[in-house]
Amino acid sequence: MNPCDDPLELYRRMLLIRLFEERALESFSRGLVYGTTHTAIGQEADAVGVVSCTRPGDVIVSNHRGHGHFLAYGGPAEALAAEMMGRATGVCRGRGGSQHLHWEDFYASGILGGTIPLAAGMALAERERSAGAVVVAFLGDGTLGEGVVYESLNLASLWTLPLVLVVENNRYAQTTPIARHLAGSLTGRFAAFGIPVEEAETTDVLEVRRLTQPRLDAARAGEGPQALILHTYRFSAHSKGDDTRDPAEIERYRMADPLPLHAARLAASEVERVQREVQQDLERAFAAALAAAPASPASLTPALGSTP
Numbered sequence: 001m002n003p004c005d006d007p008l009e010l011y012r013r014m015l016l017i018r019l020f021e022e023r024a025l026e027s028f029s030r031g032l033v034y035g036t037t038h039t040a041i042g043q044e045a046d047a048v049g050v051v052s053c054t055r056p057g058d059v060i061v062s063n064h065r066g067h068g069h070f071l072a073y074g075g076p077a078e079a080l081a082a083e084m085m086g087r088a089t090g091v092c093r094g095r096g097g098s099q100h101l102h103w104e105d106f107y108a109s110g111i112l113g114g115t116i117p118l119a120a121g122m123a124l125a126e127r128e129r130s131a132g133a134v135v136v137a138f139l140g141d142g143t144l145g146e147g148v149v150y151e152s153l154n155l156a157s158l159w160t161l162p163l164v165l166v167v168e169n170n171r172y173a174q175t176t177p178i179a180r181h182l183a184g185s186l187t188g189r190f191a192a193f194g195i196p197v198e199e200a201e202t203t204d205v206l207e208v209r210r211l212t213q214p215r216l217d218a219a220r221a222g223e224g225p226q227a228l229i230l231h232t233y234r235f236s237a238h239s240k241g242d243d244t245r246d247p248a249e250i251e252r253y254r255m256a257d258p259l260p261l262h263a264a265r266l267a268a269s270e271v272e273r274v275q276r277e278v279q280q281d282l283e284r285a286f287a288a289a290l291a292a293a294p295a296s297p298a299s300l301t302p303a304l305g306s307t308p
């Protein structure tokens, strides 16, 4: 579905993510989701703004909070819902769950920081292939506490890899506020390796696009890794019920909800039409996922115990 610069389509993608994740949480409470799930309600402008600037062939590397990245990329909602419910029709045939997704050039893993050396390796492969593709890796503020991130930044910079690192600073690592987990500055972590870095406090999808495009262009032009730090906020709990934040703080950030912010630019009738369409699409997607057959160990290849 990428790339995209139609304002209504950007709204549709953000709304799809918001409503998908609300349904995912509801499905979790009903005991329909296997494993865990982390939603990014409030962070939709990051996913849609960044991914909508990528080209077919670019690689997206996502993390434990990746439903939005996946849907922004154009990943099918029905297969994502099915994956979370452990169904054979899931993105990874029901075996990866919420955090472990692979679809086309989209990859996600729940191992914090473990995705960054993988992204650097993929960027090396893309550089060798010379097809002009860029790797975009999303990571959270707390993930900057993982040592392997810095080994990866070092090599990415030394080897001039086409890698764009997007830090979604939602100000918390699980329940730990950034002031209690990060020494120095966010920008300093990239500047130390000579990686150009830009930061912005924004929930505006158009602003995110405006900031992302030059980073992608520079990485594609062979200028090496680039970093973009987006200061954002998640309205939802870290995972399900584990929220220790001050409710007044959450309400304050809700004033900058990316959806109404962007909807205000669009015709009300168009917004209502898109809302109806997305609701219907998700109704169908979740019903189909729920009706699908469960993942079957018998379909593991090679079969357990057999000689490959």
Ligand SMILES: Cc1ncc(C[n+]2csc(CCOP(=O)(O)OP(=O)(O)O)c2C)c(N)n1
Pocket (backbone or CB within 6 Å): 064, 065, 110, 111, 112, 113, 139, 140, 141, 142, 143, 144, 170, 172, 173, 174, 238
């Ligand atoms: C290697 C590893 N350690 C711990 C965890 C458990 N864990 C999952 S999310 C999370 C916090 C991540 O914070 P951040 O990077 O800021 O991302 P956010 O959850 O805020 O999107 C932790 C500690 C994990 N998934 N992987």
Ligand SMILES: [Mg+2]
Pocket (backbone or CB within 6 Å): 140, 141, 142, 168, 169, 170, 171, 172, 173, 174
């Ligand atoms: Mg965080």
